Amino acid sequence: MIPELLSALPLTLAITFTAMVAGFVLALITTALRVRRIPVISQLADLYVSYARSVPVVLQLFVAFYGLPVLVGVFGIEDFVSPTIAAMLGLSLYHGGYLSEVMRPAYLSVERGQHDAADSLGYTFRRKLLRVVAPQALHIALPGYGNAIIYLIHNVALVMYIGAADVMATAHLVMERDYNQYQFETYLVLAVLYSVLCLVAWAIVRFFERRSGKYASNDKTVSAPLMASV
Amino acid sequence: MFDSEVLLPDLHEILGAVPLTLAMALAIFVLSTIVGSLFAMVEYRKIPVLRQLVVAYKVAFKGVPMVIVIFLAYYGLPSTLHALAALAGIDYNGHSTPNWVTLIVALTACVAAFQAEVVKGALNSFDTGQADAAYSLGYKRSQLFRRVMLPQVIVAAIPDLANSFMVIMKALSLGFAIEVVDIFAQSQLTAALNFYYLEAFLVAVVIYMVIAYAVTQIADRTERALRVRT
Numbered sequence: 001m002i003p004e005l006l007s008a009l010p011l012t013l014a015i016t017f018t019a020m021v022a023g024f025v026l027a028l029i030t031t032a033l034r035v036r037r038i039p040v041i042s043q044l045a046d047l048y049v050s051y052a053r054s055v056p057v058v059l060q061l062f063v064a065f066y067g068l069p070v071l072v073g074v075f076g077i078e079d080f081v082s083p084t085i086a087a088m089l090g091l092s093l094y095h096g097g098y099l100s101e102v103m104r105p106a107y108l109s110v111e112r113g114q115h116d117a118a119d120s121l122g123y124t125f126r127r128k129l130l131r132v133v134a135p136q137a138l139h140i141a142l143p144g145y146g147n148a149i150i151y152l153i154h155n156v157a158l159v160m161y162i163g164a165a166d167v168m169a170t171a172h173l174v175m176e177r178d179y180n181q182y183q184f185e186t187y188l189v190l191a192v193l194y195s196v197l198c199l200v201a202w203a204i205v206r207f208f209e210r211r212s213g214k215y216a217s218n219d220k221t222v223s224a225p226l227m228a229s230v
Numbered sequence: 231m232f233d234s235e236v237l238l239p240d241l242h243e244i245l246g247a248v249p250l251t252l253a254m255a256l257a258i259f260v261l262s263t264i265v266g267s268l269f270a271m272v273e274y275r276k277i278p279v280l281r282q283l284v285v286a287y288k289v290a291f292k293g294v295p296m297v298i299v300i301f302l303a304y305y306g307l308p309s310t311l312h313a314l315a316a317l318a319g320i321d322y323n324g325h326s327t328p329n330w331v332t333l334i335v336a337l338t339a340c341v342a343a344f345q346a347e348v349v350k351g352a353l354n355s356f357d358t359g360q361a362d363a364a365y366s367l368g369y370k371r372s373q374l375f376r377r378v379m380l381p382q383v384i385v386a387a388i389p390d391l392a393n394s395f396m397v398i399m400k401a402l403s404l405g406f407a408i409e410v411v412d413i414f415a416q417s418q419l420t421a422a423l424n425f426y427y428l429e430a431f432l433v434a435v436v437i438y439m440v441i442a443y444a445v446t447q448i449a450d451r452t453e454r455a456l457r458v459r460t
Contacts, residue, residue, distance in 0.1 A: 054396060054442030055435050056403035059414050063435060066428040070232055154295040158404075168297070184305040187298055195293035225347045226292050227393065228340065230401045 001174055001182075002189060008170040015084065015166065016156050019091035020149070026096025031103040045100075052097020057090075057155045057230055064090030065162040083163035091159070095152050098229065102148055106141035107133065135215040142212055143224040146205035150198050151229040157194060167193065236426045240417075240433045247416035248437065254334060254412070255398045261338045262398075263391070266345025273346070274353050284346070291343040296336075297404050303336035304329070304408045333405045341398055348394060352387035353379075385456045392449030396442055413437055 033045040052060070065086040069079050110133050118128040160169040171186050269284045291299070312324030356379055364374045406415035413434055421430035 050439060050442065051435065054400075055438045056400040056414055058403050058406075059417075059431060059434055059438070062418075063428070063431050066431060070428060150292075157295040157297050161407075184302065187301045187305065191294040191298050191302065194295050194298065195290075198293045225351060226344075227347070227390075228296070228344050228397045228401070230296055230397065230404065 001186065004174055005167055005170055005189065005193065008165060008167045011084065011164070012156055012159075012166045015087050015091060015159060015164065016152060018088040019095045019152055019156075022088070022092035023095030023099055023152070026092060027099035027103055030096060030100040031107060034100065034104055035107055048093075049097045049100050052094050053101060053229075057094055058158050058161055060094050061087060061090040061158060061162050064093065083159070084165075086162055087159035087164045087166075090162075091152065091155060094155065095148065098151065099145070099148050102141050102144035102224075103137070106137040106144070109140050110136045135212075139212040139215045142205060142209045146202060146209070147224055147226050149201045149205060150226065153194065153197050153201060155230065157190075233426055233429060236424060236429050237433060240420050240426070240430045241437075243420045244413060244416050244430065244433050244437060247411055247413050248441075251399065251402055251412040252441075254330065254402055254410075255395060258334055258337045258341060258398050258402075259391075259395050261334070262341035262345045262394075263349075265338065265342035266347075267349050269342065269346035270349035270353060273350055288343045288346060291340055296340050296401050297407065299340050300333065300336045300404055300408060303332050303339070307332050307335060329408045330405075330410045333402070333408060333410045337398060337401050340401070341394060344397070345394060348387055348390040349383075351390065352383045355386045356383055381456075385453060388449050388453045388456075392445050396445055399438070399441060399445075 030045045030048060033041055036042070065083065068081045068086055068089060072079060072081065114132055114136065115128065118132045123132065156166065157168050159166050160172070167190065171190055175183050175186050269287070272280045272284050308324040308327050310324070311322070311327055315322035315324060360378055361374060364378050369377070402412040403414035405412055406418060411419065417430040417434035421427040
């Protein structure tokens with residue numbers, strides 16, 4: 001049973017990584033729009049973030065699955081949407097909105113004085129952001145980022161509902177083939193599998209958290225308790 | 231592709247599931263807060279053995295996605311209840327346990343791990359100097375808790391508690407896998423009848439966002455009203 005489940009792991013990981021990368025880019029754009037306070041556009045970005053945070057992920061996946069073909073149809077492109085693509089899009093939107101709510105407080109918590117000092121030294125906006133603001137914000141954001149990754153891994157377990165052939169869907173096939181005798185055991189195996197994935201992600205983020213300590217502007221330790229996000 | 235005429239009848243039908251969803255969310259919220267407070271007390275008082283058990287419980291339930299916990303409860307709880315009832319000599323058929331009970335038990339078990347964190351954070355925010363002051367005034371331990379600690383700890387926990395309530399609301403959407411009808415499941419049933427999937431899901435999205443907005447507003451108002459002016 002376990003080799004069969006592991007054979008579906010690449011798809012689960014592919015969806016996770018796509019959502020991680022696309023979500024990160026989306027979160028950067030959204031955060032930039034929200035901190036610059038451009039009328040209308042900032043409000044739209046706020047609305048997107050509250051959509052990503054207050055609507056259940058299953059529902060977001062279904063909206064992506066049924067909404068994307070409609071959206072594609074409006075632009076006159078042929079329907080190419082498969083469950084996997086819809087899952088990637090839905091989770092990217094979710095992760096991006098969630099991550100923006102991690103990045104924005106981190107950006108805002110860098111002191112005003114740091115901006116002023118960089119400006120007075122003649123840094124350009126880009127150099128100021130990269131050399132002064134980003135390293136400090138990174139240190140503050142890392143614990144929250146680790147949580148966001150764990151939530152993402154948890155929510156990848158939901159993509160089977162729109163028909164993606166991930167680990168959960170494979171588990172269902174295996175269970176049905178065995179005449180539904182070992183359901184509890186199969187779910188225990190899945191529980192261990194997802195725990196291990198979370199543990200690995202947590203260990204990686206923790207490693208960077210330790211190293212980013214040198215960017216901290218004061219000795220305050222930053223922590224973000226792991227809540228839940230479904 | 232998109233038909234706005236079905237929106238109103240859909241809204242009417244999906245709104246019918248809101249009271250039940252809120253009632254279940256409230257039940258899980260109360261139960262998980264009680265269990266979580268017990269856990270937090272164990273950690274706060276540093277009771278040996280029990281403390282290690284609580285930590286292990288939290289690690290286990292934070293690593294596993296909620297869907298999997300729900301399925302584990304669905305397949306494991308009835309036989310467990312059956313065995314327990316037989317052990318206690320009560321005539322009860324565990325396999326007739328309604329699904330909504332299973333869902334409430336599973337989600338309470340999950341959310342209790344996070345509520346413990348919320349309560350622990352609120353307890354840690356309490357300034358121990360006030361405890362010393364109260365003792366010097368001759369307060370008993372129970373008086374200190376009721377008169378000094380509780381009013382402050384509750385206020386400190388309000389934002390996180392509101393967040394947990396929304397988490398529970400969203401987590402209930404996973405109940406459709408075991409045939410418990412909440413807002414999301416109702417939108418799916420409505421859509422299955424008239425084949426306007428996207429429309430029904432968008433109506434559900436709006437309902438969730440309105441509820442989230444209402445919950446944050448209520449939490450903000452309560453916090454402002456209860457906060458002791460300093």
